[in-house]
Amino acid sequence: MAEKRWSSVELVEAALNEAEKSSEGAKAFVGLFAERARSQAVESDARRAQGEPKSDFDGVPFAVKDNMCVAGERLSCASAILRNYRAPYSAGAIRRLEDAGMIPTGRTNMDEFAMGSSTENSVYGPTRNPWNREMIPGGSSGGSAAAVAEGSAIVALGSDTGGSIRQPAAMCGVVGLKPTYGRVSRYGLVAMASSFDQIGPLAKTTADAAALLGLIEGHDPNDSTSVPLREESRLSEAIGAEIKGLRIGLPAECFGEGLDGQVEETVRSAVEKLVQLGAEVREISLPRMTTAALAAYYVIMPSEVSANLSRIDGVRYGAREDGESLSEVYGKSRGRGFGAEVRRRVMIGTYALSSGYYDDYYVKALKVRRLIARDYERAFKDVDVIVTPTSPTTAWRIGERVDDPLANYMADIYTVGVNVAGLPGINVPCGLADGLPVGLQIIGRHFEEKVILRAANALEGEVGRLKK
Amino acid sequence: MLERERVPRYAGTVNQEIMSLTSEQVEHIAKLARLDLTDGEKDSLRDQLSSILDYVSQLREIDTEGVEPLSYVATLENVWADDEIKGCSAAERNVIIENFPDKEGDLLKVKAVFS
Helix, strand or coil: CCCCCCCHHHHHHHHHHHHHHHCCCCCCEEEECHHHHHHHHHHHHHHHHCCCCCCCCCCCEEEEECCECCCCCECCCCCHHHCCCECCCCCHHHHHHHHCCCEEEEEECCCHHHCCCCCCCCCCCCCCECCECCECCCCCCHHHHHHHHHCCCCEEEEEECCCCCHHHHHHHCCEEEECCCCCECCCCECCCCCCCCEEEEEECCHHHHHHHHHHHECCCCCCCCCCCCCHHHCCCCCCCCCCCCCEEEEEHHHCCCCCCHHHHHHHHHHHHHHHHCCCEEEEECCCCCCHHHHHHHHHHHHHHHHHHHHHCCCCCCCCCCCCCCHHHHHHHHHHHHCCHHHHHHHHHHHHHHCCCCCHHHHHHHHHHHHHHHHHHHHHCCCCCEEEEECCCCCCCECCCCCCCHHHHHHCCCCCHHHHHHCCCEEEEEEEEECCEEEEEEEEECCCCHHHHHHHHHHHHHHHCCCCC | CCEEECCCCCCCCCCCCEEECCHHHHHHHHHHCCCCCCHHHHHHHHHHHHHHHHHHHHHHHCCCCCCCCCCCCCCCCCCCCCCCCCCCCHHHHHHHHHCCCCEECCEECCCCCCC
């Protein structure tokens, strides 16, 4: 745009067109901010004409997952209960991007209230994987991942609580990064599980993901869990690709039972490429990072969900059902307005927090959480990054796992541990298996996004773009 | 209390028996969660919740003697905000009022709390 090859108005118009077209294909988007985006584009071009762009990214459009507030626009979390809700303010991350001149063009499909790994739990119906329309795009940020993969968005924001950016990024063959807990403000992100949630970028390249992260990261006084970043942690310059001497750990537990053979082969040969670039690889053992982490996650997360979703009661906003009493209004509004997966998780959380079970489930899980955090700390004394497949399989068929909640939960077996410990993690596409993308996950120490991005960038250079 | 039944294991569970919730327990949890469920929903939820709870009960096998619970993974403590009114813009206020499911003028209308 600096070279005047494209104006913001042209870019935004193209983005809106592509988003519309997506409704006949992958169905990545569920709503557009057309009027708002068009007027922002005009303003952006005017700024550039004056020689006063807000940043290098002034006028660039981006897509937003349907669970982040964009002032005055609809926000539904892909749920019937919020179908007509409008956000009164913009999320911290959105504000930062708009301060840089970037323009939100529309909201992308997701699993309802970010609960799911396939984007099938959406009141709008599923989004389809652009690589094979019979397959799921992953979830819960499936719409954002599909949009970037098919080109109906240049970059997108997603949210990740147990893998919801990384897993769909893997399914759709794009880069997806979950920042260290506390790096990006959660203000204006509809809370799912407050001690796990993070907003992060999805993009075609690691450079774009890094650029987006650099814009959205940072302390926000509106989010008391956001951490003031040290200057040296900030993503201020381009990420390099020098990884000589980088120590990579491969946890044996992530390369064993349950992992698809082709996925393993693709990931291992990608790791080989990193070795050729000078990285050192060793096998490590993190026995609690898979099933124990998943179990702890599926106690703590639903507990936090049950608390966070208690505000959605049909009283001040959302779909209100009529009833004889206030209690009935609550029961009917929530019973009818929440989908099956949401009801499941609210119930599990309510049970785990209830009198008589609180210590055995919730507190126990929090203790296991501390053990898992310590496990990673110990591992990171001997290695700089931990590499795993992002997902045990490639994308599965739409409808295949709808009757089996646990099978869906298993999809996150390699990603949840990262949220349990609050570490940063990135998915990098590393090849194809039967025509479907395979993703490799790189996990780093707290606030070492630069390290995982550098490794991701190096791998990307070797693997190149995935082609159909 | 929990009933224990011998049922086929879900692949990956540790226990020989599945923790089975009773219908009464499901109803009790639904009431706490303020969720109205149909009978059909209660039945399938009972089975699904039971198998999920069975899966997570493997946490019991892990020794956590002397381990402190970890709920917040970052390092901040006691982040205070000044006790000052920040208010909101007219635009924000309007959107909030437009979101009311039922209103009279600018006032939110709700069912009586005390009846």
